[in-house]
Amino acid sequence: MTRTVSSTADQYQTGIHVRSLCKTFGEQPVLNELSFSVCAGKSLSVIGKSGCGKSTLLSVLAQLQEYQSGVVEFVTPQGKSFIEEYGRMPRLSYVLQEYGLFPWKNARENLMLPLQIAKMDKERIQEHVALMLQELDLSGLEKRYPCELSGGQKQRLALGRALISKPEIILLDEPLSSVDAINRENLQNLILSLWKKYQFTFVLVTHSVGEAVYLGGNILSLSKFSSEDVSQYTLYDNPYFAEENIRDKKEYFELCKIIHHSLQE
Numbered sequence: 001m002t003r004t005v006s007s008t009a010d011q012y013q014t015g016i017h018v019r020s021l022c023k024t025f026g027e028q029p030v031l032n033e034l035s036f037s038v039c040a041g042k043s044l045s046v047i048g049k050s051g052c053g054k055s056t057l058l059s060v061l062a063q064l065q066e067y068q069s070g071v072v073e074f075v076t077p078q079g080k081s082f083i084e085e086y087g088r089m090p091r092l093s094y095v096l097q098e099y100g101l102f103p104w105k106n107a108r109e110n111l112m113l114p115l116q117i118a119k120m121d122k123e124r125i126q127e128h129v130a131l132m133l134q135e136l137d138l139s140g141l142e143k144r145y146p147c148e149l150s151g152g153q154k155q156r157l158a159l160g161r162a163l164i165s166k167p168e169i170i171l172l173d174e175p176l177s178s179v180d181a182i183n184r185e186n187l188q189n190l191i192l193s194l195w196k197k198y199q200f201t202f203v204l205v206t207h208s209v210g211e212a213v214y215l216g217g218n219i220l221s222l223s224k225f226s227s228e229d230v231s232q233y234t235l236y237d238n239p240y241f242a243e244e245n246i247r248d249k250k251e252y253f254e255l256c257k258i259i260h261h262s263l264q265e
């Protein structure tokens with residue numbers, strides 16, 4: 001039997017606009033004159049060498065870090081300020097590299113937490129949690145603590161916890177880095193199927209060019225800030241987003257090669 005649980009009534013889509021963003025830690029510039037947009041309901045992959053500022057960018061988008069100059073704004077599909085239009089910040093979830101699960105709470109309790117914080121009534125919480133466990137293929141494991149779950153199961157749980165409050169934006173910081181190749185492919189497909197269902201806007205940090213191309217509507221290739229007068233990033237349109245069975249297409253291979261090349265510079 002397929003059960004449906006309606007999304008919260010005040011859920012809307014939002015895009016992200018970043019213009020001339022500059023962020024330093026003390027004297028050290030990390031992000032310099034970054035400009036890009038993610039349209040409402042679309043995705044962006046961020047790729048780049050270790051230390052170039054990918055996680056810093058996510059934490060700026062999540063409003064967890066201050067920045068020195070530039071603009072970060074959330075916009076409705078009609079191009080209006082989300083905050084002015086709806087009188088609130090977009091709901092945003094952030095999935096950290098190391099899952100960010102609470103070790104003292106079991107799978108069910110980890111999933112319940114965002115809904116308890118949102119003061120949802122108990123019956124609806126049970127419904128949402130049951131549905132999410134089913135979608136994550138974790139039914140039967142709800143009483144297990146994170147240390148009793150495999151890497152892939154923990155990652156699915158972390159994704160579910162990020163999604164259960166129906167955020168408008170999800171920020172994913174290398175969410176699949178610690179799982180094996182088969183689990184990784186399954187999780188990539190899980191992200192896409194949840195995205196198709198819930199239509200959130202997402203930004204994904206990854207070290208894998210193939211993953212960046214599979215999961216990013218656009219791709220931002222970031223390099224370390226250098227004092228020479230060169231741009232720190234390149235943006236690519238990606239016609240191969242969410243396309244399966246393209247790995248032997250010449251054009252796909254060319255795009256991957258170009259991105260690889262940009263990472264070496």
Ligand SMILES: Nc1ncnc2c1ncn2[C@@H]1O[C@H](COP(=O)(O)OP(=O)(O)OP(=O)(O)O)[C@@H](O)[C@H]1O
Binds near residue numbers: 050055056
């Ligand atoms: N809180 C902080 N205080 C000072 N410097 C920081 C802080 N956080 C990050 N940095 C520095 O900013 C730079 C960018 O770090 P960041 O974590 O964003 O890189 P990254 O691209 O995500 O790296 P990785 O791929 O290894 O996770 C690094 O040089 C890092 O040392």
